[in-house]
Amino acid sequence: MTTIQDELRETARTLLAEGQVDCVLGWAWEEELQRAVPCFVRAAEDAKRLIWDERCVVSLAPFLLHMKRQLSSVRTEPSRTAIVVKGCDARGVVRILRDQQLERDEVLIIGVVCQGVGDPDNRPAKCRECQYHVPPVYDLLLGEEPKETQTPSSPLLERVREIEGWDVADRASYWREHFSRCLRCYACRQVCPACNCVECIFDSERTRWTYKRTTAEENMIFHAIRAFHVAGRCVECGECERACPMGIPLMEINKKVASDIKELFSVPDAGVDLREEPPLVRYETGDLDHFV
Amino acid sequence: MKRVGVFVCHCGSNIAGTVDCAAVVAAARRIPAVAYAEDNKYTCSEVGQEQIRKAVQTHNLDRVVVAACSPRMHEATFRKTIASVGLNPYMLEIANLREQCSWVHSDRQAATAKAIDLVRLAVAKVLYNKPLFTSTLPVKKRAVVIGGGIAGIQAALDIAEAGHPVTLIERSQSIGGRMAQLDKTFPTLDCSSCILMPRMVDVGAHPMIDLMTYSEVEEVDGFIGNFRVKVRQRAKSVDHSKCTGCGECTEKCPTQVPAEFEAGLGERKAIYTDFPQAVPNKPVIDRDHCRYFLDGKCGICRKVCQADAIDYTQTDRQVEIEAGAIVVATGFDLFDPAKYGEYGGGRYPDVITGLQFERLISASGPTNGEIRRPSDGRVPETIAFIKCVGSRDEAHGVPYCSRVCCMYTAKQAMLVKEHAKDSKVYIFYIDVRAAGKGYEEFYQRAQTDAGATYVRGRVAKIFPRGEKLVLWAEDTLIGKQLELEVDLVVLATGIVAREGAVEFAQKMGISYDGHRFYSEAHPKLRPVDTNVDGIFLAGACQGPKDIPDTVAQASAAAVKVCSIFSKEELETNAMVATVDENICAGCFHCRAVCPSGAIDSKILHAWVAGQDVTRRVATVNSGVCQGCGSCAAACPSGAMNVGGFSNEQILGEVEAL
Amino acid sequence: MNKSKRDWEPRLVGFLCNWCSYAGADLAGTSRMQYPPNMRVIRVPCSSRVRPEFILRALQKGADGVLVAGCHPGDCHYTTGNYYTRRRFQVIKRLLTFLGVDPRRVMASWISAAEGGKYQQVVTEFVETIRELGPCDFRPTNGQIFVPAADERTDLGVVS
Amino acid sequence: MHKDNPYLPSLATIQGIEDLTSDVRLLRVTLPAGFSYLPGQCALLSILGVGESTISITSPPTQPEYMEFAIKRVGKVTEAIHEAEVGEQIGVRGPMGNHFPVEMMRGKNLLFVGGGIGLAPLRSMIKYAFDRRSEFGHIDVIYGARSPQDICFFKELTESWPQQPDTAVYLTVDRGDEAWSGHTGFVPAFLEEIAPSPQDCLAVTCGPPIMIKFVLQSLEKLGFSRDMIYTTLEMKMKCGLGKCGRCNIGDKYVCVDGPVFSFAELGELPNEF
């Protein structure tokens, strides 16, 4: 029976051949690297290099955003790019669209049904928690809706509750120890679909927002501010933690903020609905204020 | 290096009393960026300001820090001072050494150390100040006056007389407000309608005044010079263009309901005018009680109306008025006597409020001016007036004095002499407050001519005995308990803010105090302004006051409105948001949080890689922007900034902590 | 540079909204209400002007506690400003608590232009809470922060 | 440079400030001890607390008591320099980079083609040549600016330099105004008009990148070979020691191997400047 990968290659080939899109962004297998990497296919006959299986961990949404900001993709006449997305990547694409960094007609979303990626017996936390085996937004969908999906556990949420249980001093030293490893390479920022500013305040030359020192407490300030800037917009795709060369558990922070926002303002998940409003730029007169 | 001038004020002894100003100046001189520092006794005085001007010129300072009282007091003054010597007025920061330092700390060393730190913060901020400029906006030369009492009437007339169009909005059927319910007014005892009615007629007839009665303000937005007031004109069910005001319909209307105007002592019909001399003197139908609207029967008024003016099909209409300034004159309510269970207010029919008593003695009142007991209609032989009911009472009532009760109780005592000359009058009081012009003499006449017996002491309890009412009280002057049997008790209930005053203030965006009276911008310097430019206050909605003060305040508010309308254009706020178009990503989080809709978008063209590329960025309408800075906080990349409170300025202050 | 608790004076920062809280503070002044001098006030047009970057930089620069004060919800001079503050502040406070900053160090309060007494009470209680909590250990660990010599560094002076 | 810590600036006092145009200011600072340099070299000026910026030295080394820098207000540091006052201390680090090929230029005719603020590095060499006039041949100075108000060193260009022996100064502006009686037109066209002979002549040109591109074509058209045309590169530099990697183009570090390059050398570099 035809696998999703075959359908994907066929779809990509026809899209390129018919000129509906000028590029299909998907995964390709790198033998030497033993990893699936993002690959921009522009010629129809190269469509056969596209793969789809559980090795396709990288989220392609940030590459769509950054690719559009390169000089090579500057065009006056409208161009359309297809992107292959699993559930969490689709939320990343919705994030980029909702932050108005791309027009809806610039993107053709090819959704694939995903049962989880990475190492089968040690799935990443986001897959064990995943409720979007079918991408929430797509133009084309490959693969059928899974009949029964195992009930998603929530390892990350439990970890967050566990950390919340510690007393303040333990939490402070836990994070200080993690943040002392941070090199400020900004991989977490560059792979984040919600971090789509043209110039980040941490790169600003004009305004002295913070200092560019990598002491433990200035790294804490960087991560606290970044977590706040994406608060309510983070789609929990887990890319920041995957990209961090120093293995800092960033998803624990994002999960904490996401669960707080869901609890405080009872808003739906980020990046699911194309008409969603980021919760921190809206208000309800009836919002509770526990802190006063 | 930027050249900062620091001017530390003694404010007489207000600051110098607790803060060692010389030490503050010495510390300021040690800051590298400070080119000149001095202290003077009164910086805000002409001498003080001259010293600043001279120092700016001789030491060619490019920015100034004044360490004195709160910026809310003299920021505008000092901006003019430095502008007069060529500096941009916004190259100024104020360190609040008085209200937030010398007045609130007693330890001299700690206060001085804090003062030095506050000056450091101000200097750190001023280093990042940038010249700001105002732009201009056209002024809509129409005023909206909300509330048709004496305050609203006076303000409307003054503005109209100055040649500007006014829309006067009144919630009830007729203008006149509380004053129309009064019989006589103190201290001259001239009849209330005699001085009020001509004004009401003037308003009704004035070509420049559009009168909108039976209407309520729903929403106000915009800003000074460009307000948009949404008003809901409730359906009157009477076509006032046809109605001649003959009164036939009111005559024939079968439905009787308690009349708000009569304070519960009288009744009115379903189709009614508030009182005979109402303006407009054309009735409205109270749809909550009119039989036609309740169960579809009746319709007598339509039958009897020769002018065929009755129109049941009328619906509420929403009107939007563009106005350059607004005067709020929404008046007051009276304290609910029922809160004093021990007085039996609202339970014993013969315990009435001062307003109800006013209706009794009023010729157009339910008893045509005769003082009669609501219970059995007899003329009361002895009447007891009790003052400070609700006022000056932390526990059950309000802590403040309502200013008018002493005078209107004295007046009512004198009127008892006219209407029921052989009735005996007792007045229970704590203090007598008669501070106005001719007030004290009026109070003495109440004692001598009216023969009122003033008993100093609070009444403890009132209870009925047979047809009489028994008062237990204590005469604190002679220290004796006394029991008094009277026929009628009049409670001088205090003035409280209108019910719904808070919602209205939130609608207008103006602030209100702990007792829900609207807050003036500054009690002494700007008593009729509110914190929203272009919205002014008149009358008791700002706090208890008598008619002379109300009228004075109304005229003051009118002059403020006219001063706005005297200019062709208005200077806009200089401290507005600005966009750095190089780093704006066009995510428009700013637009989502902007309260005044000041943020729009525009397309930027750029020549990139040999092609004309476009991208969308935010723009700010500096006329509409009020400088709240909410957008600057919502903008992740810091592209959005606010003049006067820019990211750099605030970060500079934090840096100098 | 962690001073021992004995001779340490809490350093607090207050971001006060110009229309309500700053006016409330002024009212406390005109009413001569006394409160400890540990609070440094930074005036902002609206409490919604305060960004988390300001709060964190203040903690980094040696503040032991940060207050954000604004009008009561509904009273905001800009009608909706403090609604956003309310949402943002709750998120940043829980986030900082999660990252190891003691929740009592960062507080918000609605203080209207008429509540001079409440401002006095908020400041006094805040100083006591922080005095009990001790200095904030947020200062840089290995960075050699250069601070002017103690005598010029206008510390708060010892309040007996 | 400080002998054991090349990052430590030495402190020089600002002696004089003169505004050449609305956004270009001439700064005269004391010469730090042991600071010797050759024309074309740069120095790193520091406003402590704001940052450091690479500025070419515009005074000739033959001027013993002071150094001059012409600073255009373009960024954070240059803005802070513009706010500095006479008598203030400013950090100076350097000299940095190579210098004009003074040995090669001895005995030759010299052609200086400058645009806008580009005249600053050339002025160092021009005044050096005037102080040692006999060692050099005929000197032509061709200078262009956007408008008469943007002309730097107006007095020297119109009064002192033309008086120098065997020296010709040609001035043009892109857009003249009523008070301007001189030549109007772009520098490359003006250069071809003047057509100085490439015979035994070395050309040096500095200015905005577009002007340099066309001046190069004109010079080649006039017969100048690429290894006889020099320029200085305007790059972002931080350490000035060839360590921080910022100014690396191809095999060269502009702050150590440059900023003066011949066009022959520039030809070999990838075009990333």
Place this chain on the structure above:
Amino acid sequence: MTELWRIKKCDLPAWLNIWREEYELWGARPEGPVMRYGPVADATELVLQVRTRDSAKNMFFPATETMFSFRHDEQGLELNQQLPELKARLLVGLPSCDLQALLVMDNVFGGGGHADPYYSGRRQYTVVVGVACEPGEFFFCQDFGFGPDTPTGADLFLWDDGSNWLAQAFSEAGARLLQAGDWEKVQATVPNRSGPGGWVSADSVARLRERFDDPRWERLGERCLGCGACAYVCPTCHCFDIDDMPHGLEGGERYRRWDTCAFAGFTAAAGHNPRPDQTGRIRQRVMHKLVYGDFRSDRSLCVGCGRCVAACPAGIDIRAIAREAVREKKEVKAGA
């Protein structure tokens, strides 16, 4: 056969602990989920023959360091240097590639006529013990002329001899280390395994130099997200930024921190950026590493440790780029 010293592997920690009074012990040990170089209290914590996630460069060229502080006072400006305090350190466990990297860094910071006092202050008093490494994922050191057993750069090098270590000293500091601990002199052959390689050849370097304007750089530019992961884990990336940090109104400090050509603002100067997008930036990194090299010692700036290949979130592989350069233009390989 050369004269070497031998010690049992189990006795190595004891030997190292002897030197703890004189030296501060540094080496690879776990830090959170990653393996990093750092100080250890006891030699038993050290893990040998393991590839750390980032390099040892931050021992000598830390991610942030204050260069000098300054104060404005009445007399004007006052500067004082903040040179690192000099303490003797014993760094154990560097594989050959990290040793070579140290030589590269010595050249960059020490050479070129202006020695960097901060780097040399930390480098002078550090004794380096190299250890033969177990080649693993993504290594390509052989392409740069050395293998897992190449001792150059170490004061003392340990070869793997089954259950023993064979050691040879290359400096007196190294020799002095052998005076303590139960070392025995032996005659043995120095192992000389050749390392993984075959990606970067002289030919690929030449082709890369020619192909500066090859459109395939744009394909790479699309995939490079512009983060600094590759540069900050790389043992030879030495770019840094200098910034000023005021303290209040009276003074401040000038500090430097790591920087990378991948960042957008690296070459942005007052409105003009010669490398406007990621194409120019990823090209600069590859060219500077493999082609331009270090002008002070004209050797490649890459030591083939493969850390950047492991760290890149976008899966960009410098080895594949080098190999790709020698392939003809028409045949495009996956991923490039």
